[in-house]
Amino acid sequence: MENVRKIIHVDMDAFYASVEQMDNPDLRGKPLAVGGNRERGVVAAASYEARKYGVRSAMSGKMAALKCPHLIFVPPRFDRYKEISNQIREIFYAYTDLVEPLALDEAFLDVTENKVNNPSATRIALEIRKRIKEEVGLNASAGISYNKFLAKTASDINKPNGQAVILPKDAEAFLEKLPIERFFGIGKVTADKMKELGIHNGFDLKQFSLQYLTKRFGKSGLHFYNIVRGIHLSEVQPNRIRKSLSAENTFETDLAKMEEWLIELEEIFEELKRRISRSGIKGRTVTLKIKYHDFTVQTRSKTFEQFTEPEKIWETTLELLNQEDLKSPVRLFGIGISNLNVEEESLYVGKQLWIEFGEF
Incomplete structure (x- = not known):
């Protein structure tokens, strides 16, 4: 039997909004947005009642109010x-020390070898979700598989308040049917470019060679080639400390005009804004990364005394862009924040094991 890891991805359901509804019974069952207002600002999270109207995280408060008066x-x-989040994390540590938090509301757990000597990751996920509900009062969803990408993908299948498992024998068939925008590392801009090439799902992606994908998408091509075949070897990293948060994109063709730069930068900024809303992270330093056609890389940064809001990040990005003339053309843009509002925690560093188990 093939040796496999057993990874669980736990994802809290509408976390910020659910906490607000738990703490204030008057908000329960009502469409709720955390963050922003009717005139400005950005929605950090939306309750499921609000999502029925099309309200989503990273949406402007003004647009959210139009969709749901x-x-x-x-x-x-x-x-x-x-x-x-710390209460939930303590529940995780009752089962394994191999916990990698991604944000306040989600984490990976490696339960290949675990503290409760339970060979079934599926049953462990059920127990964890039950304890979160009983001890904290919130619903969680979970995905179980043999690598992080598949576990994270599985946690979305039966949301909210559900779980799903993707077995090794089912992985490739599952991935062939998966819409391309659901693949880890494929954002809206990349998904749109892939669709222009006729790539709409995993099956379509599998038809392209590694050489072609690398030529089209740079280093990301190898990632795309591997994940559609169920290959994702990144381990759960319990000592992970986030130093920065960023989004970037490598263009199919180098861009030479300011109007082209602005269109691409806005797409990248929107992706960064989604990641900020998801994580609750703020930073004091804004960085613009530029890779030119000759592969030279330049970064421009500005640091503030206070943590920046998304509107300030965009304003600063434009300021950095116009700080001095860019060499032309441009191959890649990235926008990031650092000097974050997260405490450095000394987390247990555990050894990961590959062990034979017959049951997920």
Whole structure:
């Protein structure tokens, strides 16, 4: 039997909004947005009642209010979310020390070898979700598989308040049917470019050679080639400390005009904004990364005394872009934040094992 890891991805359901509804019974069952307001700002999270109207995280408050006129806006309380997140994390540590938090509301767990000596990752995920509900009062979803990408993908299948498992024998067939925008590392811009090439799902992606994908998408081509075949060897990293948060894109053809740069930068900024909303992370330093046609890389940064809001990040990005003339043409843009509002935690560093188990 092939040796496999057993990875669980736990993802809290509408975490910020669910905490607000738990703490304030008057908000339960009502469309709720955390962050933003009717005139400005960005929605950090939306309750499932609000999502029915098309309200989503990273959407402007003004657009959210247009989609749902009776939407209730509440300010975010990140200290409270972190308090709840720490309670949930303690539940994780009851099962394994190999816990890699991705944000306040999600984490990977390697339970190949675990503290409760349970050979079934599926049953462990059920137990964890049950304990989160009983001890914290919130619903969680989970995905189980043999690597992080598949576990994360599986956690979305039966949301909210559900779980799914992708077995090794089922992985390739599952991936062939998966829409291309659901693949890890493929954002909206890349998905649109792939669709122009006729790539709409995993099966379509599998028809392209590694050489072609690398030529089209640079280093990301190898990642795309591997994940559609169920190959993703990244381990759960329990000592992971986030130093920065960023988004970037390598263009199919080098871009030489300012109007082209602005279109691409806005797409990258929107992706960064989604990641900021998802993680609750803020930073004091904004960095613009530029890779030119000759593969030379330049970074331009600006640091503030206070943590920056998304609107300030975009304003600073434009300022950095116009700081001095760019060499032309441009191959890649990236926008990132650093000097983050996260505490460095000394996390247990464990050894990961590959062990034979017959049951997921």
